[in-house]
Amino acid sequence: MFEKYVKLLKENSIKITPQRLEILKYLDENRTHPTADQIYTGLKEKNPSLSKTTVYNSVETLEEHGLIQSLTISGSESRYDFRNDMHHHFLCKKCGTIIDIDIKCPNIGKMLESGHKVEEVHGYFKGICKDCMKKETKQNGS
Amino acid sequence: MFEKYVKLLKENSIKITPQRLEILKYLDENRTHPTADQIYTGLKEKNPSLSKTTVYNSVETLEEHGLIQSLTISGSESRYDFRNDMHHHFLCKKCGTIIDIDIKCPNIGKMLESGHKVEEVHGYFKGICKDCMKKETKQNGS
DNA sequence: TTGTCTGCAAACGTTTTGCACGACC
């Protein structure tokens, strides 16, 4: 059940706690880029003693060790992503869904010439997602 | 003094108020991507009656009409940018400076194929800026 | 055992809200 996450934590020399395992598992199984509050609410029922502080502490630790990523695409609140490889995100302004985007930008290499040391790249696209576009078309008739 | 900003507001059919003119001018003259609080503090001395609420209201209006852009690159607080053309940003994790980045990503075109309607593109790069890199090299000796 | 992690409550910083007043067509 949790072997995968135990392994992940061990490999990164992070102490294993039930909370960290639960949070990691939650993020792995919920690739919806949840907020800290969503993680908390999602786990609270089966782990009534869980506190929001622990959620914040855990995602911070996991992020520092590069196991997960945090996103600031939706303004007010941070979102967390189990995927830790470089990829980008699309936020639908209508339904709020955040979709992974896997395009590459060859010009990012140009950043090297600028003299700045780039450690992170976040591409945030915003607009109306495919599904919401379809719904709009239906409503407007054809 | 303010003709430029009066013109900008008129062109976008936004009502002209002294506060909006001051804020627009501040953003034009301070291309440091200031926060709402920095705008407020920067203008408060010469406009003692200015309120923070008005700063928030104004930047919201200006952004809605596409005159300015808001950034969520630095987590906790929104930052505002007079530039409204598509460009990207680099945040130095050491000194906090935000630098405009003018590279193009030709693959953004691929987003069209995805079926999502893209209205905004924000490229956030994070790392250590050129100046901080120099300082680090000096400290470590050669 | 030793240091780290958890969970509670309180504090914090940013942003939003409700509302009365004032400015402008």
Place this chain on the structure above:
DNA sequence: GGTCGTGCAAAACGTTTGCAGACAA
């Protein structure tokens, strides 16, 4: 006179902090 903008105070929201007790190694 009615709409819209301002500014104050209070509230809301996400997040952080301080601390005591619990737990992992």
